[in-house]
Amino acid sequence: MLDTEPDLSTNPFSRIDFTSGAVAAVSGGSDSTALLLLLKHHLERRAPATRLLAVTIDHGLRSGSAAEAQTVAKLCARIGISHRILTWSGPKPSTGLPAAAREARYRLLAEAAQAEGIGMILTGHTADDQAETVLMRHARDAGQGHAGMAGRGLAGMAPATLYDWRIWIVRPLLGVRRAVLRDVLRRQNVGWADDPTNVDAAFERPRVRAALAGESVEHVKGMLMLAGQAALERRQLGASAADLIDGFASQPAIGLIRLDPCLLSSGDEQAAVYALRILLATTGGIAFLPDQARSEALFGRLRAGFLCATLSRTVVDSRRSGIFLRREARGLPAAAAATGSTLWDGRRHITLNDSSSALLIAPLGAAAAKRLATGEGKTPSSLMRAALAAEPAVWQAGECLGLPGYGLKSATVEARPVVAPFGRFLPSFDLAPARAVAGLIGAAPVPPLPFSGHSAG
Ligand SMILES: Nc1ncnc2c1ncn2[C@@H]1O[C@H](COP(=O)(O)OP(=O)(O)OP(=O)(O)O)[C@@H](O)[C@H]1O
Incomplete structure (x- = not known):
């Protein structure tokens, strides 16, 4: 089966290292059900000793969700795969429900993996999901007038994302079309559930999915090529930013980062601004990078002379002895x-x-703090x-x-x-700067990528 199907002609699991076992996240939809069958096929032939656990999250948001989870349980029992159903209990927000459900889903999947000593989660995201993601980010960037310089988001979903700095989420089917996966299921006489929220026009992703359905195959291919190019650029920019962090940033005291002013004239302004954004978010404890335009403006002002400014909850203090970043005193947690x-x-x-x-x-x-000995040195x-x-x-x-x-x-x-901008989700595209910042501030090292050869893919 795997060897004859054109879009599955390259085995999507061949580069994955299964030594730490795998949790397959199976919703019961076509993509993740196909993931499960293809994965089983692969492991039986290549790594039969692998610990494999299928997990279904019952979000409790639709009346049929418990029955769908049971259908997955029955399939798993029939084909001999261990399976667990975990229920999202607790309050459900009235706004931002998809994001909250996603947050809960990853938390529960990670808990299930950790309970079994498994170090990796596999999801069934497909090439169609990737095209939808890129299209949504395109629309968002264009809406904010960012077109042309927002390549970071246009990379779409990464082949692997580190969750909570501890467990890798791998997406082996990102290059495979949904139609191909459905053919696999039909040939094996395995059914799947169609989630009605996937066609609910109240949500952004279903609207984009419907729009893409009317587009030609060539158009979708074009979107995926664009994502591939943006991913490459993002990795390259990240690698350059990591080199700058290694070369120009130091930590003279906990919570204080010093940048050598030579960073301002390093010759790669784009990478230097990117490094600055990452360090600002890290110092301020913010999960997202500060706005590109404001960061560029700050960079320009740093070049023009000494200053003291605040961005991303971070005080930027540029003086003769260097450029210093520290958390601003406002808005710290209460006791x-x-x-x-x-x-x-x-x-x-x-x-x-x-x-x-x-x-x-x-x-x-x-x-x-006044009573603490800070030692003598170049840092005020x-x-x-x-x-x-x-x-x-x-x-x-x-x-x-x-x-x-x-x-x-x-x-x-x-x-x-904690490397704040990557602490919750670290896409493999951003591995180089995340590693550089972890080394700089003394965070735990990034667990190795579960790919043979450890390439970011
Ligand atoms: N209820 C669930 N139980 C287990 N796994 C799930 C569940 N829902 C989604 N998944 C996993 O996530 C993959 C993507 O699903 P879907 O596209 O519905 O989610 P999404 O919200 O777009 O994902 P994400 O936001 O995480 O990128 C599925 O192929 C499956 O592996």
């Missing part, structure tokens, strides 16, 4: 009891290793203290016990830096 594991201010993963004592986590603040100590003041400190009964990793003797609380 809160330390609990198991939390993301603090979008910037720090706080882990409480011993819950026997009642501890509070709150910003160190200017007064306590006032800047180091300002950065440390915005770091999470451990407090008990009104007394500051110190900063985790900076003078706090006990290992009760750990605070690990």
Whole structure:
């Protein structure tokens, strides 16, 4: 079957490393049901010892969803694949429902994988999904007057995305058309469920899907080529930005990044602005990069002379001793009891290793920062203290016990830096700058890509 089908003539799983097992995300729709059958076929022949678990998320949003999940369970039982159904419980928002459902879906899939010690999730996203994604981003960019410089989004979905900095989501069918997958199912006499929300014109994706259905095959091919080109450019830009971060950025104190002013005349302005945007989002603890135009304007002002400005919750302080980035003092989290594991201010993963004592986590603040020894060096100590003041400190009964990793003797609380713009979702296109920033700020290393040869694909 795999060897004779034109669009599946190259085995879509051949480059994937299955050593850590796989969770197949199966909704019961045609794409993910075909994913399951093709994957089973591949593993039986090439890696029969692989741990494979199929998981269906019941979002509980439609009356038929539980029955659809049961249909997947029956199919899995028939073909001998372990299967779990996980239900999205908890409040459902009245706006932004698709995004919230997606967030919950990935969280539950990752939990299922982790519970089984599996390090990878496979989804059934197809070439049709990719064309829809690119078309939607095109429309959004054009609406915002960004056409021409928004190549980043036009890359579409990446072949792999790291979720929560811990588990890879791989999309092996991104190059395969939906019609081909449906043929596979028909030939094996396997049915699938048609999700009515896929044709509900109240949502953007179904509207785009309907528009694409009327387009020629050539048009869709053109969209996919555009995405491929944009992905290549995004990877190249990311690699150049990573080189600039490695060469020109340092961290003289926790929360303080110093940029060598030579960055401003490095010769690759586009990559330098991209590096600046990534570092601004990281320092400010923001999941998205600051606006391109505002970042370019800031870059221009940095070239023109010394300044102190704020963008992306980050104070940019350019002076004779360098360009310094630190979290602004406004809008820091209020004091809160330390609990198991939390993301603090979008910037720090706080882990409480011993819950026997009642501890509070709150910003160190200017007064306590003044008492910290910051050492002698080229970096002005006032800047180091300002950065440390915005770091999470451990407090008990009104007394500051110190900063985790900076003078706090006990290992009760750990605070690990997070590469904020990529902390939740890291598309494989952006691996190079994510690795560079992780090295710079002391974040956990990026787990290796589950592809043989570790290429970003
Ligand atoms: N209810 C579900 N249970 C398990 N997996 C699912 C479910 N819904 C979607 N998936 C997985 O996600 C893939 C894409 O599905 P779909 O296109 O409906 O989601 P999407 O919202 O566009 O995805 P995303 O936003 O994650 O890119 C499916 O092929 C399947 O692998």
